[in-house]
Amino acid sequence: MSEVDPITAQVVREYLESVSKEMSSVVERTAVHPLFNECHDYSTGVFHRRDSVSLVARATAIPVHIFASLKSVEAMLDYFGDGLADGDVVILNDPFFGGTHNADWTVMKPIFLEGGGMLCPAVRAHMADSGGPVAGNYNPDAREVWQEAFRIPPVKIVEAGRLREDVRATILANTRIPETLDGDLRAMMAAVEIGEQRIRELCERYGDRVVEACVDEALNYSERRFRSEIASWPKGRTIGVWHLDHDSAGTHDIRIQATLEVSESGLKVDFEGSSPQTPGFVNSTEGNTASWVYTALCAALSDDIPINSGLFRVVDIQTPLGSVVNPVPPAATMSATGRVGSEVGLSVMKALEQIVPERSGNVSYGGSLCTTYGVDPRYDEFFVTIEYGSNLVSASAAFGTDGWGGWPAPFSTLVFNTIEMLEIQFPYRYHRYEYTTDTAAPGRWRGVPAFAMEREAVTEQYVNAIVVGVRHVAPGWAGGEPGIPNEITLATGSPDERAVVETVTRAPLKAGQVMTSLRSGGGGFGDPLERDPDAVRADVLDEIYTREAAKRAFAVVIDPATMDIDTEATRALRVERRNTSQTAIMEATT
Amino acid sequence: MSIMMPSTQVAASPQMGELVRILRHADAKLRRSSPSTALGDDRHAVVGLFDETGAVVALSRRAWLASLAATVRSVLDAFGGTLPVGELAVSNDPYAGGTHVTDFTVVRPLAGGTGYLAARFHTLDIGGEQLGSITPRAAEIWEEGVLVPPLRLARSGQADFDAATMLDFNSRLPDVLRGDLKAAVRTLDELDVALATAGLGGRDAHAALLEEARARMRDELAELQDGSWSTTGRIHHCCTGVDVPFELKLTVAAGQLRFAFPVEPAGVKAFVNSSAGTTASALLAPLAAGLPDAACNAVLLDRVTIATTPGSLFHAQAPLPTGYAPYITAGELARRAAELAGQAGLRVAPYEHWFALPARPFSLPGCDDPGCPFPKVGGDTHKTRYAPGARS
Incomplete structure (x- = not known):
């Protein structure tokens, strides 16, 4: 791969971020359902494949969407192999073949570069209904994936630039709101079309090899920054545990255990000790679990590190097969992007809390x-x-x-x-x-x-x-x-x-x-007794707390007549609370 | 009342006889090579030859004449009126000629582009709420399984593996579905060769056979007198609380037959809604059974009008579920049609086995009808699972 200067590398990286944002705008302004155009329940990004698949750039949206789309691009390439060509658009939603839950559809458009590389704009979005027994597809009664929604393994919806009407019709036959979803699907396809146009303009200007070199540099830069960041973290192993209340199928207190090991070579996150996969619809496929790990880790990083697969190179994720964080088919998965996904993120963050509490x-x-x-x-x-x-x-x-x-x-x-x-x-x-x-x-x-x-x-x-x-x-x-x-x-x-x-x-x-x-x-x-009393007063004035609650929770006393802080009373109450608290701690430990 | 000549006294042409023999051989091959036909239920397969316009020339069995013809028509319409040589399409769409989602129809052109072949089979599962894709408590089609409107599985002689994989993923028994599809495809491949060898694959042959059918039909209906007859029936499935009376009317005028429901029952949120294909097939079944092979094709369809309104119980539209209609609703419709046909002087032959209840009827536990004819089968927890708020 040819060398590039840092300025060009930065320009190209930012350009690809802009491409992702433009794709996002296309979706927002052309989609039909309010899940898209009001709530922004979709994500866009650009991926690269040479030896492996990498996320290069993304629009700020839903990280678990776009991180999990790595698996989508990998699934597309695994399935079609050499059978992909410029002009193809591939769609999938299958939780066990590149997806996370059936409601999230991913649309991808591979762009092949000189020398065998590939760039791929992609959109992942939550569709309002994908058939299945229950409208909206969140079926608490589901015990297997077929009871959730229509399954779409990687399939070309556009081939060599021509829409496959029969494939489109089949997909839309399996929704309760075909006209709406047609609009949403077209918005996603339009977005990857725009993505392709912009990427081709970029390649036209700089040449494929320079663009790929810039992509490499972007990934390497993020990796270097992440390694530098965690070099300052204490080395060792911490365990974070969180539980999900239930799976809607009678299983309670589903345990997610993340063992985080920080070493010179990077991070390892091991979910050994997590609950087995459950009968209910909360099972998190490998891609979903990984995306939540990445989300937690990215949240703990300096916010000027570009988010891309360079970061992920530093992380080794282990998920026991057959567990709730890596289920085997035909497990139901519909709720897992939120429930168990959240718990994955929380367990990792609880482990991080012990290492870098200020980042938790x-x-x-x-x-x-x-x-x-x-x-x-x-x-x-x-x-x-x-x-x-x-x-x-x-x-x-x-x-x-x-x-x-x-x-x-x-x-x-x-x-x-x-x-x-x-x-x-x-x-x-x-x-x-x-x-x-x-x-x-x-x-x-x-x-x-x-x-x-x-x-x-x-x-x-x-x-x-x-x-x-x-x-x-x-x-x-x-x-x-x-x-x-x-x-x-x-x-x-x-x-x-x-x-x-x-x-x-x-x-x-x-x-x-x-x-x-x-x-x-x-x-x-942090300790409520350390909250700035002025901030507590402002909260009382904003009706976030009543005066009584402010006193109870923060030991801040506010004069009901003037609504000013009673400084002396507050100081005395806080001293008393701290003493009480310390006494309680002493009693508990003796 | 007209007295028609028993058809058995008039032999079909050697060509028609040979065609039906070849189709029945293909039908047997499909049933014996298809994994799903492990059910041993020969009602669940049919093979047919269609001319280049999509008109039925002949079928291996008559029960699903109207439905199979409508499915082939919908497939051709979906692809601009024709399916080029080298292409292969599949559909299970009850709203486009089909019956219920487990019945898949494979359509391909004859090698010479002179017509089409179709094969229908009942696969064991195509997703949905329950294994088997017939769900007693279904209120919508998507609870029964996935819908496959006309979808190409091959173009220019090359398989569309991604489309086939999409079907695989939506069945709990993908090997069975794939096996069924392969059996249908191979059956049609061999049927194509057999028809060509017999000289029955060309346009002229098809035209001659349809002309023969017209002649036979003229003979059959020559003495049929104009008139109008009506009867009443009832679609009853106690487990789901369905009990819908209906009136069926048959009108004969100038040799044309018209079935109509003077007051069409609305579609119901239960799995007894009959697709247009199922309804037409059931109403035609007694007539088709009484006709000679030579007349049981597009010529019969041209003589009969089925008047139904989309969205009604007898012309289901999305999202009405249709899973049990090919048995329970079709059976009742066929019985009533036979009654009317008999009154009109048409010959009616045994037909009911085509629409008989399956060996394991679809019932629900907890049915409080003391006269429930359906044996209770264990394991179905729908009543508790779907009682509103049952989990709350």
């Missing part, structure tokens, strides 16, 4: 998940969507920052739907959609307040819901407090009211009935 924090979203479906009489059309209002928010605090926004930044850039748009798109009427008071996990830096949603069904509809984060609530970090348990209640305030205990499938909501949810805002970071 929530990387996952976990928690509840709710899909709703029915027929919207206004449009006389079937609808199905994920209800993000019931599962957004889980961003814990981190060193130097309170939790904010919705999901943790390392996990995703997914955003809340606007409820006005939701009410237009689906037969919903929102009564409440807001943060709540006295629910943010205390810490030196606090978590996000829990999020409350109250939504009326305008017409009869059906709900599939999974509630976790109750037995094992969102953890605190480095001495911070944990979050609160999640809740979903159906038909709230009516004779049919019932709280969802773990799972419901196809539960009806009659017209006029209300569904409510409360979503934990993740854990706090």
Whole structure:
């Protein structure tokens, strides 16, 4: 491979990042379902293959999507071998053949370079429905992959530049919303088309060999930076453990154990000790598990290190075959991108917490998940969507920052739907959609307040819901407090009211009935008694905490008349709390 | 009332006799070489010859005449009206001529491009909620299995392995499905050769056979008198709570037959919805059984109109499930059609075994109908699994 100067290498690397962003814009502006154009539940990136497949560049989106797409590109190449050519577009979604769960479809367009290399723009997106027994595909009753959705192993949807209408028709026959998915699929195909155009322009300008050399340099640079970073970490082995409440099939406290070994040669993450694969739909395929490991590690890195496969060269991931982090077919996997995936990320982060506590924090979203479906009489059309209002928010605090926004930044850039748009798109009427008071996990830096949603069904509809984060609530970090348990209640305030205990499938909501949810805002970071009293006061003024909660959680006393901090009372209370705490520790250890 | 001459008294032409013999031989080969036919159920296979326009020339068995013809038509339509030599397509789409998702039809052109061959088989599984892809509690087709609208498995003589792999992945028994497909493909390959050898693969031969059919049909229906007859029936499956009465009407006018449902029952969220293909096949079955081979083809289809409304119980559209209709609904429709055909003076031959219940009927535990005719089979937990909120 030819030598390149660092400036050119940087220009090419940034260019490929820009290509990824442009692809992302194409998807956002042309896709149909709000999962795309409102929530951004998709990711774009550029991959390279010479001796092995590498992620070269990506748009900021959902890391677990694009990291797992490495397996997609590998699966495409494994399956077709020499049978790929310029002009082909390949699609897949199969969890056991390049995917993670059936709802995530990956569209790839290989571009062959002089000398045998390949660049490949790719889009992975969560599709609202891919057939299967349950609308939205989150089927808590699934015990095998065929009970989840239509399986798509690598298949050419475009061959030599020509759309294979029959393949497209077959894929779209297996969704409840073919017109919507057709639009979404075309948006993904348009994005890789744009990606190809831009990459060809790049190659035209610099030549294939120079571009590949720049790709090598980008990967090498990230690897060097990562190795340099972990050189300062203490060497040795730590174990992080986290549990998933249940698998919707009767298995509880599913254990994810990550043994993190830091050595001179790099990092090893071994999941030996994790639970066996379960009957329920939470099994995480190897690609999904690896992507969550990468997500946790990337969250712990300096944020100026380019995220690409150069980082992954430093990491050796071991996943026992037949375990919940590397199941064998036909295990059900639909929920694993969130549930078990989150726990993988948390277990790795809990191991990291012991090495680099200032880098620890929530990387996952976990928690509840709710899909709703029915027929919207206004449009006389079937609808199905994920209800993000019931599962957004889980961003814990981190060193130097309170939790904010919705999901943790390392996990995703997914955003809340606007409820006005939701009410237009689906037969919903929102009564409440807001943060709540006295629910943010205390810490030196606090978590996000829990999020409350109250939504009326305008017409009869059906709900599939999974509630976790109750037995094992969102953890605190480095001495911070944990979050609160999640809740979903159906038909709230009516004779049919019932709280969802773990799972419901196809539960009806009659017209006029209300569904409510409360979503934990993740854990706090550090000792709450170290929180700046001024920050606590600001939280009280912002109604994140009441005065009583501020006193209880942070030992900050606020004058009810002036709303100023009572400095003396606060100091005295904090001393008393610390003494009490130390006494308790002494008693516990003697 | 017309009195028709028993068809057995009029011998078919040697060409038609030879064609039917070859098709039945191919049918037997398909059943014996296809893994799924380990069921030993010969209702689940059929082989047919079609002319270059897609019109049925002859079938190995008559039960699925209308459905197979409609599937071949949908396949050709999907590919612009023709399937070039070297191509091979498959479909299981109940909404495009098919019956239920386990019935796959393979279509390929004759080597000379002078017509088409089709083979249908019942495979054991194509995904969905339950092994076997017939789900008593299904409310939608996707609970039963995956839909395969016309999909090419070969182009220019080269297999599309990725499309075939896609089918494999969606079956719990991919080796069986692949075996069934291979059996169908090889059967049709050999059938192509056999027809060519017998001089039955050319356009002229097909035209002559269809002309012979027209002549036979004219004879058969020559004394048929105009009139109108009606009867009532009931689609009943107690385990799923389905109990739908219906009225069926047969009108004969100027030698044309028309079946209609004066009040069409709406589709139901249960697996008894009959596709247009199933309905047409069931209504034609008693007539087809009474006709000579020479007339049991496109000529019969041209004489009969089935009036149904898309979305109804007897013309299922997406997402209505159809899994059990080829048995329970088709059986009832065929019985009622036979009744009307008899009243109209048409000859009706035994047909019911085509649509009889399978050896292991699809029932649900917990059915509280004391007269439930379906033996309870263990292991089905649908009633508890799908009771709303059962897990809450």
